[in-house]
Amino acid sequence: MNLTLTSFSKNSLRQNGRTFWLASFFLPRQQARHATELYAFCRLIDDLADDPTHGNQGLLCQLKRYFNNAGAIPDELTVTEKELVCAIKTSGLDREIIEELLTGLKSDLGTTEFTTKAQLLRYAYAVAGTVGILMGKIMRCREREADFHAVDLGIAMQLTNIARDVLEDARLGRKYIPMSSTIEEIATKTTNDDISQNLDKVIKLAEIYYESGLKGLIYLPRKMRPCVYIMAILYRAISRKLKNNELNWQEGRTVIGPFEKAWLIIRALPVCLWLIGSARPALKTIKMHQIGLHQDLNGLPGTHQ
Numbered sequence: 203m204n205l206t207l208t209s210f211s212k213n214s215l216r217q218n219g220r221t222f223w224l225a226s227f228f229l230p231r232q233q234a235r236h237a238t239e240l241y242a243f244c245r246l247i248d249d250l251a252d253d254p255t256h257g258n259q260g261l262l263c264q265l266k267r268y269f270n271n272a273g274a275i276p277d278e279l280t281v282t283e284k285e286l287v288c289a290i291k292t293s294g295l296d297r298e299i300i301e302e303l304l305t306g307l308k309s310d311l312g313t314t315e316f317t318t319k320a321q322l323l324r325y326a327y328a329v330a331g332t333v334g335i336l337m338g339k340i341m342r343c344r345e346r347e348a349d350f351h352a353v354d355l356g357i358a359m360q361l362t363n364i365a366r367d368v369l370e371d372a373r374l375g376r377k378y379i380p381m382s383s384t385i386e387e388i389a390t391k392t393t394n395d396d397i398s399q400n401l402d403k404v405i406k407l408a409e410i411y412y413e414s415g416l417k418g419l420i421y422l423p424r425k426m427r428p429c430v431y432i433m434a435i436l437y438r439a440i441s442r443k444l445k446n447n448e449l450n451w452q453e454g455r456t457v458i459g460p461f462e463k464a465w466l467i468i469r470a471l472p473v474c475l476w477l478i479g480s481a482r483p484a485l486k487t488i489k490m491h492q493i494g495l496h497q498d499l500n501g502l503p504g505t506h507q
Contacts, residue, residue, distance in 0.1 A: 207289065208235070210282045211242035221463075225433035228474070229341075229426060236293065236340045243290045244303070244333055246283060251307035252374070262308040269297045269304070295336050298503050303332040314376040315385060319407075320498035322364075322378055327353060327499050330360035334415075335504045341426045349504040350491040351418020355434060358411035362441040365404045368397065368451050379404055391452050398449040405441045410495070412438050417490050419477060428474035435470055436463060 222241055226234045247265065250258040267273030269291055275284045290300070306328025316322050334356030335349050343352070364371070364378045371378060372388035381400040387393040416434055419427045436458060444456040458466070496506040 206282055207239075207285045210286065211235075211238045214238075214242040214245045221436045221458075222433055225429045225436070228429040228432060233341055233426060237337060239286065239289055239293075240295075240333070240336055240340060243286055246286065247304060247307050248329075251310040259308060259311045262304055262311075266301050266304040266308075269300050295339055296503070299332045299335050302328055302503065303336075306332070310376065312375070313385070314378065316378050317380050319380060322361075322380060322404075323357060323498045324502070325378060326357040326360040326364070327502055327505070330356035330363075331499075332356070332504070337430075338422075341422055341430070343421050343423075345421050347489065347491060348418055348421035350496065350506040351415050351421065353499070353504055354411045354491075354495055355415025355418065355430070358408045358415050359434070359437045361404050361408035361411065362437050365401050365408070365441050365444060365451075366456050368401060369454055394452070397451060401449050401451060402445065405445050408438075408441055414492065414495055420480075424478050424480065427477035428470075431474060431477060432467060432470055435466055439466055 226237060229237060247262065250261055261276050261278060264273055264276040268275055275287055306325060331353035334352035338348055338352040368379060368388060372385050375385060377385045377388065379400050381396050383393045383396045388397060412434060419430060422430060439458050440456055443458065447456065491506050493506045499505040500507055
C-alpha cells in the first residue's frame, strides 16, 4: 500500500470528516483503510462540485467516463489524487453506483433549486445513499435487502446536512428544500417562518430514514455494527440539536462539539456492546424494509423497487 495515498486519505478524513473519523476507530483495520479511501474519494469529488469556477463539471464528466471505461483519469488531478481514483476503480465496488454518485455531485455545479420532495430525495440518494451502498460492501454486507437500509441511512445523513447548511447553500446558489422562499431571501435572511417550517419537515423526514437505516445494522457483521451506529447517532444529533435550538438556521451551521460527541459515544457504548453480542438472525426470513420509503427512487440501483 502506497504510504502517500494512505496519508492523503487519513488526512482528508481527519480534516473534513471528524464524525466518521471518530466512528472509524470501531472498524477492523482493513475495513477502516478501505472506508477511509472511499471517504477521501468522496471528499475529492465533493470539493470539485463545490467549486464551479475552474471547469470542474468537465472534470466530473471525465471521471464518470473513466469509471465507465470510456476515458482516462483527468490530467488536472495530482499524482496522489490519480492513485486514489485508480484505487477506488480497482477496489471491486459497483461502478454503476459510483457513476450515480458522480452524476448527483455534477448537478451541484450551477444553480440548484428543488420544488418537490421527490427531487430532494433523489438528490440525497445520489450523493449519499450511493455512499451508503458502497460502505455496506466495504463492510462485507452482501444481502440485497441491506442496500435498502444503507440507502436510507445515507439519505437521512444528507437530509441532516441539508438542514444544517440551508444558509450556506443559499449563498452558493442552492436551495434543496422545497419552499416558497427564494434563494436570495434565504441568503439575505429576509424570511424566517417559511424556512423554519420546512426545516422542521426535513428533520422529521430525516428521522424516518434514520429509523429505517438503523434497522439495517443486523445485516452487518457484528464487529462492524458499532461504527455505523456511532456515525449515525452523531449525525442525527446535529438535526436534533438544530430542532431543539428553535431551528436557528440564521446563526449558520449547527455543530456538535467535542464534549457533546464524547458524551454521545459514552452513552452509545451499551448499545454497541449489545450490537456486538447479538447473533446474526436468519436474514432470509426477514423483510423489514418499507417499500414506500423508496417510492420516489424508482429505477435507481440498489433501491427497493
